[in-house]
Amino acid sequence: MSYSSSTDIRRNASPFLYGDEASSVARVLESGQYGHTDVTEEFERRLAHYLRVPDAVAVTSGTAALHTALVAAGVQPGAEVIVPSMTFCATVQTILAVGATPRFIDIDATTLCVTPDLIKEAITDATTAVMPVLFGGRAIDLTPIREDLAHRGITVIEDAAHAFGSRNPDGTGFVGSDNSVLTCFSFGAIKNLTCGQGGAVIPRTPDEAHTLRRLRLLGIEQSQSERAETTTYQVGGFGLRYPLSALNAAIGLAQLDHFDETAVTRRRLWRAYRTALSGLRDVPLIDVGADRAVPHLCQIRVPRRDEVFAHLRKAHIGVGVHYPPNHLQPAFAPWSRSLPATEQAGEEILSLPFHQHLTEADIALVVHALRAALEATTITPQA
Ligand SMILES: Cc1ncc(COP(=O)(O)O)c(C=O)c1O
CATH class of the missing domain: 3.90.1150.10 (Aspartate Aminotransferase, domain 1)
Structure with a gap:
């Protein structure tokens, strides 16, 4: 049948488009500035406002968000990163991108998410980071191991590609608002909120936000507007080319309204x-x-x-x-x-x-x- x-x-x-995405994109097209512009920065401010967090760093994809977060967290070649095998392959590829080793762990059968016990069992002296995946949009309660992870200097990088808009397990705030973790979102074509393609990292501190912004723009220290005022710029360290374009940010801005x-x-x-x-x-x-x-x-x-x-x-x-x-x-x-x-x-x-x-x-x-x-x-x- x-x-x-x-x-x-x-x-x-x-x-799912609400209709005003087209006029939002048209405004950017008419402006003639499609790259990383003040529209990208407005999207970052609006994201942070929606999630009630101090800052958000917008990048080209969820994969770029995870990659940038791993570099910002100082995950070095040879380090071990705990990750569930049940995730999109993008999560794992970003671990390989920084030269680290994925340590695959199992999931809870009813939620398809990792649990604090499963993470705890997998920790070794080489563990530098853990990447819980908020599968299907479900937030994960890491309270039982939070102190232990902090004590061991293990960074939590949440893959929240599925979870934009979900609430934390204790109901207090949105996923992304727990400032003991680095949260990464995807705004790909079919995600809860779409930019067509895009992503964001929610930094834990202002210093981390600065590092993430430098990393996503080829290591350049100055912001786009600061650069327009001077004849030079300073490359302060390693960097990639991952800033979200104004065209994509314009779609995201219209989506956020709804x-x-x-x-x-x-x-x-x-x-x-x-x-x-x-x-x-x-x-x-x-x-x-x-x-x-x-x-x-x-x-x-x-x-x-x-x-x-x-x-x-x-x-x-x-x-x-x-x-x-x-x-x-x-x-x-x-x-x-x-x-x-x-x-x-x-x-x-x-x-x-x-x-x-x-x-x-x-x-x-x-x-x-x-x-x-x-x-x-x-x-x-x-x-
Ligand atoms: C769990 C998970 N992680 C990461 C990603 C990567 O996000 P993006 O496609 O925006 O690079 C996705 C995308 O589907 C995903 O589902």
Whole structure:
């Protein structure tokens, strides 16, 4: 059976534009200044204001944010960085980019996130940083190991690519507002907040903000506006070319104006899935903690996932898999180890279409198709 009546359920993810992104970009095009301009700086101020944090440093992508954060944290070649295997490969590639070694760890099976105990078990004398991934938008409570990490001088670099707008586990503030961690966001095309492409690092101190800004601009000390006033500049250290362009920042500024609405819609749709799926047995929903999270993914576990995936794709339902485990990837084989929960999740997780173009009726169609796929694969769907 084909569910081609709704094109929205054919897509696993999709950006959602509110309409004023186009005029925001047009203003930048008309200005003739597309690079790192005061529009980028305005986006940084507005981001910081939204998250109630002192500062935010905008860069070209979430990958650039993680890379810059690792360099700013002083992670050197040969150092060990603890990272879950269950993440997008970008997290791991940034560890390799600084010459460090990924130490893959397992996840909690119900949340797909790391836990304080799993991190603690993996710490060695070589551990310099830990990169928890806020999977699907779920914030992670590191309270039990926070002091220990600080005592050992281990930096926490949160990969919050999925988690813009989510609240911290204690409910006190947004992800990014805990100033004992360096938080990295992605504003890629399908993220909760999109710049088309972009990212940001939330620094812990003003000094760190300065370092991050120097790093993202080829090591140059002066800001764009300071440079316009002088005939020279000073290259104070190593640097990359990662500043967010004004064109991308303009999209992000328009998106920020509507972000409260985005958060409400994504929570409503995630809960609609939860209700619709409650009638199915053997397909548990991955718990993103929707009371605090702005959900980024809607994932279930399903037996014989590859067959169910094929059935749903044939019915034009945009299912996906986030993610094939990294420790099983050829590029990361030297650091592979046995991670049972991750390996099982790698075989069972299935991401249902999840984006803001969906309606409750679309969700009912997806779940109807899932039920049919389960029946076709002789998995009993009735509760
Ligand atoms: C968990 C995770 N980390 C990092 C990234 C990298 O972000 P970007 O695509 O903006 O470079 C992504 C992007 O999908 C991601 O999902």
